[in-house]
Amino acid sequence: MEIVLYVNGKKYKLDVGSEERLLDVLRDKIGIKSVREGCSEGECGACTVLMDKKPVTSCLVLAFQAEGKEILTVEGLIENGELDQLQKSFIEKGAIQCGYCTPGMILSIKGLLYQNPNPTEEEIREAIAGNLCRCTGYKKIVDAVIDAVQKGEERCVRTRQ
Amino acid sequence: MRSYEAVSVKTEGDLLELLKNNKKLTYIAGGTDFIIKLREGKVSPELLVDISCLEDFRGISVQDGFIKIGAVTTFSEIQNSSIIKKYARCLAQAAAKIGSVQIRNRATIGGNIVNASPAADSLPALGALSAVVEVFGVEGLRKVNIEDFIIDMRKTCLRENEIVKNIYIPCSPDSFSSFSKVGARKSVTISKLNLAVNLKYHKDVCLEINAAVGTLGKNFVLLKDCDGLINRKMDEDFAKVLGEKLSRLVQYTIPNRASMPYKSVAIRGLAEDVMEDIINELSGRGINL
Numbered sequence: 001m002e003i004v005l006y007v008n009g010k011k012y013k014l015d016v017g018s019e020e021r022l023l024d025v026l027r028d029k030i031g032i033k034s035v036r037e038g039c040s041e042g043e044c045g046a047c048t049v050l051m052d053k054k055p056v057t058s059c060l061v062l063a064f065q066a067e068g069k070e071i072l073t074v075e076g077l078i079e080n081g082e083l084d085q086l087q088k089s090f091i092e093k094g095a096i097q098c099g100y101c102t103p104g105m106i107l108s109i110k111g112l113l114y115q116n117p118n119p120t121e122e123e124i125r126e127a128i129a130g131n132l133c134r135c136t137g138y139k140k141i142v143d144a145v146i147d148a149v150q151k152g153e154e155r156c157v158r159t160r161q
Numbered sequence: 162m163r164s165y166e167a168v169s170v171k172t173e174g175d176l177l178e179l180l181k182n183n184k185k186l187t188y189i190a191g192g193t194d195f196i197i198k199l200r201e202g203k204v205s206p207e208l209l210v211d212i213s214c215l216e217d218f219r220g221i222s223v224q225d226g227f228i229k230i231g232a233v234t235t236f237s238e239i240q241n242s243s244i245i246k247k248y249a250r251c252l253a254q255a256a257a258k259i260g261s262v263q264i265r266n267r268a269t270i271g272g273n274i275v276n277a278s279p280a281a282d283s284l285p286a287l288g289a290l291s292a293v294v295e296v297f298g299v300e301g302l303r304k305v306n307i308e309d310f311i312i313d314m315r316k317t318c319l320r321e322n323e324i325v326k327n328i329y330i331p332c333s334p335d336s337f338s339s340f341s342k343v344g345a346r347k348s349v350t351i352s353k354l355n356l357a358v359n360l361k362y363h364k365d366v367c368l369e370i371n372a373a374v375g376t377l378g379k380n381f382v383l384l385k386d387c388d389g390l391i392n393r394k395m396d397e398d399f400a401k402v403l404g405e406k407l408s409r410l411v412q413y414t415i416p417n418r419a420s421m422p423y424k425s426v427a428i429r430g431l432a433e434d435v436m437e438d439i440i441n442e443l444s445g446r447g448i449n450l
């Protein structure tokens with residue numbers, strides 16, 4: 001079946017199978033490899049993307065259900081070759097170790113910042129409760145978010161699509 | 162996986178057209194249970210109907226003394242709704258404790274009740290609130306009490322092609338409710354024991370009480386207007402008496418299960434959490450206990 005997706009601001013017309021997941025289409029048909037398959041059942045958050053600005057696990061969305069939706073992945077955060085503030089803070093604060101969880105983490109936080117540009121530590125932790133990280137212990141991730149917010153959250157919440 | 166046809170419906174009219182075709186329909190809403198079952202080969206649809214964008218079945222409003230919740234309303238929407246927080250607080254609390262943000266952004270209340278897991282968190286909340294399920298089919302609408310909606314382990318009373326349209330909750334301004342659960346992990350967890358309590362009060366006295374415990378069997382178990390709690394002052398002893406009664410209910414319901422000793426103790430803790438929350442809220446409303 002044919003669907004239209006808007007991924008990182010670009011329109012894609014795609015032929016998808018009725019059993020294909022959004023995750024499969026993003027990785028295999030569009031070639032966005034930052035969206036990762038970990039557990040395949042909604043537990044790890046490695047496949048998180050923003051769908052109409054809300055974090056969802058793309059392993060639990062069938063591609064045809066996403067017809068007409070706007071999808072954002074971390075590739076969409078880069079502007080003129082430059083990382084955005086949240087990405088920079090992740091690097092500066094040591095919030096990335098192996099990096100497997102990082103794209104999903106960043107998108108869950110983007111989803112939070114769209115709704116709440118000035119979150120508390122508790123709200124940050126709640127926003128990433130569905131993103132597992134086996135390296136950092138989460139503390140440095142929370143620090144990175146606080147740093148990014150202090151350095152200008154308006155860049156974090158800008159609308160791209 | 163066998164291939165199947167799939168279609169998205171946007172309006173009730175689209176759905177009616179499909180229903181008239183005499184095909185067997187399989188519904189998908191948020192997909193958080195369904196996609197896992199599909200990939201395990203436990204379901205094989207002929208025609209898969211996506212209802213996640215069926216706007217006629219979404220939203221929260223108050224109508225003629227009832228809160229109306231569309232079946233495809235997500236738990237994120239329920240958790241943040243001022244109507245639900247005001248009149249059905251235990252449901253807002255249950256919604257907030259389901260899975261993670263990502264899950265709550267997709268998972269719907271209709272899917273949670275139709276999936277009929279013994280651990281579903283919305284079920285005891287809906288049970289304590291005496292919710293009614295509105296079912297839509299070719300023959301029209303029918304209403305079923307939430308206690309009667311689940312008829313066996315993971316089985317509902319839905320007939321072929323029937324779909325849940327709305328859930329109705331009576332809203333009374335002098336009722337108050339609360340939900341609590343314990344589970345293995347903090348956020349992403351299928352609950353191991355959960356409790357919702359809804360009570361009607363006058364001044365500081367309890368006039369009616371409904372307590373629903375989940376995870377004990379095919380459906381929640383309801384403790385209704387029991388002796389010793391009606392017309393009783395809601396003081397600290399109240400929580401103890403409620404905990405004691407619920408503990409006996411657990412022992413009686415699952416006498417031979419390995420989890421019985423744990424659950425019969427844990428339920429007392431849940432009863433205390435829930436009553437503390439209710440008492441705090443009542444004093445917030447200017448009722449001194």
Ligand SMILES: Cc1cc2nc3c(=O)[nH]c(=O)nc-3n(C[C@@H](O)[C@@H](O)[C@H](O)COP(=O)(O)OP(=O)(O)OC[C@H]3O[C@@H](n4cnc5c(N)ncnc54)[C@H](O)[C@@H]3O)c2cc1C
Nearest residue numbers: 042190191192193194195260268269271272273281282325
């Ligand atoms: C990681 C993870 C954590 C979770 N944690 C919790 C938790 O803490 N507590 C909890 O209670 N649940 C939890 N769940 C399960 C919860 O997400 C689901 O039960 C959800 O509510 C189902 O809704 P859905 O819209 O995703 O349904 P789907 O998966 O789309 O559908 C589920 C079933 O219901 C049917 N269906 C859906 N809508 C309708 C309708 N309107 N009428 C008729 N049939 C319908 C479908 O055909 C299917 O059989 C978790 C799930 C995951 C993946």
Ligand code: FES
Nearest residue numbers: 038039040045059
């Ligand atoms: S791969 Fe989707 S949540 Fe783990």
Ligand code: FES
Nearest residue numbers: 097098133134135
């Ligand atoms: S950095 Fe390795 S999993 Fe998070």
